[in-house]
Amino acid sequence: MKNKRIPFFKRLQEKLTADEMFHETEVQANRLGATILFNSGLILLLIMALTALGVFPLSWESVFAPSIQAIVEIAILMVLCLIAKNDAWWLKPLLLIGLVFVYARLDSMLTHKAAILMVIPVVFSSRYFSRRLTVFTAILSTAAFAGSAYWGATHGMINLNIVILPAGRQIVTTGDFLGEAVKKAGAEDSMLIANTMLFDYLPRWLMFSIASVISCNIARRGRDMVVTQHEKDVKSARIESELHLATSIQADMLPNIFPAFPERSEFDIYATMDPAKEVGGDFYDFFLIDDDHLCMVMADVSGKGVPAALFMMASKIILANNAMMGKTPGQILTDTNAAICSNNREEMFVTVWLGILEISTGKLTAANAGHEYPAIRYANGAFELYKDKHGFVIGGMDGARYREYELTLTPGSKLFLYTDGVPEATDAREQMFGVENMLASLNGDASAAPEEILKNVRASVDGFVKQAEQFDDLTMLCLEYKGTVDNKQEEQS
Amino acid sequence: MLQINKTVANGKAVFALEGRLDTVTAPEMESAMQEVLPELTSLTLDFAGLEYISSAGLRVLLAAQKAMNVKGEMRVKNVSKAIMEIFEITGFSDVLTIE
Numbered sequence: 001m002k003n004k005r006i007p008f009f010k011r012l013q014e015k016l017t018a019d020e021m022f023h024e025t026e027v028q029a030n031r032l033g034a035t036i037l038f039n040s041g042l043i044l045l046l047i048m049a050l051t052a053l054g055v056f057p058l059s060w061e062s063v064f065a066p067s068i069q070a071i072v073e074i075a076i077l078m079v080l081c082l083i084a085k086n087d088a089w090w091l092k093p094l095l096l097i098g099l100v101f102v103y104a105r106l107d108s109m110l111t112h113k114a115a116i117l118m119v120i121p122v123v124f125s126s127r128y129f130s131r132r133l134t135v136f137t138a139i140l141s142t143a144a145f146a147g148s149a150y151w152g153a154t155h156g157m158i159n160l161n162i163v164i165l166p167a168g169r170q171i172v173t174t175g176d177f178l179g180e181a182v183k184k185a186g187a188e189d190s191m192l193i194a195n196t197m198l199f200d201y202l203p204r205w206l207m208f209s210i211a212s213v214i215s216c217n218i219a220r221r222g223r224d225m226v227v228t229q230h231e232k233d234v235k236s237a238r239i240e241s242e243l244h245l246a247t248s249i250q251a252d253m254l255p256n257i258f259p260a261f262p263e264r265s266e267f268d269i270y271a272t273m274d275p276a277k278e279v280g281g282d283f284y285d286f287f288l289i290d291d292d293h294l295c296m297v298m299a300d301v302s303g304k305g306v307p308a309a310l311f312m313m314a315s316k317i318i319l320a321n322n323a324m325m326g327k328t329p330g331q332i333l334t335d336t337n338a339a340i341c342s343n344n345r346e347e348m349f350v351t352v353w354l355g356i357l358e359i360s361t362g363k364l365t366a367a368n369a370g371h372e373y374p375a376i377r378y379a380n381g382a383f384e385l386y387k388d389k390h391g392f393v394i395g396g397m398d399g400a401r402y403r404e405y406e407l408t409l410t411p412g413s414k415l416f417l418y419t420d421g422v423p424e425a426t427d428a429r430e431q432m433f434g435v436e437n438m439l440a441s442l443n444g445d446a447s448a449a450p451e452e453i454l455k456n457v458r459a460s461v462d463g464f465v466k467q468a469e470q471f472d473d474l475t476m477l478c479l480e481y482k483g484t485v486d487n488k489q490e491e492q493s
Numbered sequence: 494m495l496q497i498n499k500t501v502a503n504g505k506a507v508f509a510l511e512g513r514l515d516t517v518t519a520p521e522m523e524s525a526m527q528e529v530l531p532e533l534t535s536l537t538l539d540f541a542g543l544e545y546i547s548s549a550g551l552r553v554l555l556a557a558q559k560a561m562n563v564k565g566e567m568r569v570k571n572v573s574k575a576i577m578e579i580f581e582i583t584g585f586s587d588v589l590t591i592e
Contacts, residue, residue: 302548303552347552347555347556348552349548370585371582372582392584393551393584393585396584397588420547
């Protein structure tokens with residue numbers, strides 16, 4: 001009942017407007033239709049030209065009127081396509097109806113020499129991936145071509161094509177097989193039956209039917225494919241947006257507002273993490289355990305992507321919780337390892353360097369669970385690798401114990417922590433950046449502030465790998481120990 | 494990127510690796526090992542042709558080492574200087590039997 005109140009055109013528009021997911025493919029189909037029409041127009045012009053020159057054995061009268069009609073029709077449709085930029089709900093039916101009539105005209109000129117003309121609009125309609133539309137086109141084509149065939153068969157189709165026979169000459173006189181058959185059937189008196197048999201209308205109709213069935217099938221399969229593709233697109237878009245969200249959650253988990261401790265003049269710290277994929281397995285962390293103790297963490301989870309990121313989140317929280325309890329670095333790593341090993345069937349592990357700086361004295365206590373050697377620069381010296389004592393990776397072996405070591409940072413000293421993504425950054429020829437290059441770029445301007453130092457290293461890495469895709473996470477942290485007012489004075493005296 | 498030449502006989506297996514054992518190739522290595530691990534009492538990994546090992550590769554080694562700890566032995570031989578350095582940094586040199 002409701003439908004009745006909606007105006008006819010509105011209802012037609014609703015019927016003909018495709019789902020959003022088919023919109024793009026329909027515009028493409030309209031463009032294809034316009035191209036077919038344009039080429040058909042060229043062919044018609046060519047036929048007209050050749051007929052006018054007398055090259056084509058057609059009568060000018062039989063060619064001129066239908067060709068002009070068809071060309072005008074084509075021109076109108078092409079203008080409509082141009083105006084709508086191939087993007088309008090009413091183009092689809094107009095194009096199909098137009099094509100059917102253009103080809104019916106062409107067919108009436110070339111009659112039985114062009115057996116597949118009537119199939120073209122049906123085949124084209126399958127490009128819209130709508131079985132209903134293809135069925136509609138097939139029925140319309142059948143009607144249009146039946147009309148043109150009936151007209152041709154009853155009005156002496158020979159006049160419409162090939163040559164004008166001398167007056168009085170009969171059609172069925174060649175004594176060919178079909179002619180005999182027509183005679184045998186006693187049908188030579190009926191022009192309709194005789195011509196229907198003679199001009200292969202039945203086989204042509206059979207071909208047309210088969211082509212229509214195939215076109216319907218193509219339309220349906222095409223539709224299924226578009227729908228499946230659309231579902232996949234939606235799914236991957238969802239995964240992408242989830243990953244995007246995960247990236248920012250992960251980034252927000254790390255202290256990322258700098259300067260991190262604007263009120264502390266004793267040290268300056270800066271850190272960056274650039275995951276190779278949306279989410280990464282590397283992480284850094286730093287936080288004050290109390291007023292006098294700064295904890296710093298640099299870690300790298302085995303593998304990459306989402307599994308590494310999940311493991312990273314757990315590791316980071318366990319490490320920080322243990323650290324906040326006031327344990328020593330060795331204890332922190334030992335307890336973290338025990339916690340992670342208790343439930344780690346996937347054999348994931350994480351390498352961790354963890355250090356606690358006593359701000360008032362510069363004393364650094366650290367422990368290393370299978371992580372890269374830190375680079376240290378004392379006062380006015382150069383950055384050098386500090387080959388510290390190594391324990392096994394965390395999560396690798398239940399019951400592993402970690403020992404800590406101590407060193408003292410003098411005012412002006414710097415500590416550089418990194419993950420293997422830095423020395424193992426690889427260029428297009430599979431050459432690695434290497435620890436030497438890393439140290440060289442650190443020492444390029446060793447007295448620079450932590451932020452500058454990280455930028456310098458990043459620039460050297462980028463300059464080295466050039467166009468090669470970033471393969472591993474790149475994570476770095478730099479601490480500058482400036483010293484307290486007290487020990488600065490000590491240094492000077 | 495990674496070529497695995499394996500010889501398995503009488504519960505003893507030798508895996509000779511060539512190329513890079515990284516995030517891309519580690520799953521391949523993992524499934525190749527899991528095929529034969531249940532029936533092994535001795536596993537030898539020949540790293541003569543191995544150019545690079547990443548943490549994903551180390552994870553596969555660790556899993557194999559743990560599986561072999563229970564029922565036999567696992568040895569790693571012909572370890573290059575670069576890979577030995579990685580083993581030392583990560584502490585794997587203490588866990589693996591390296592010849």
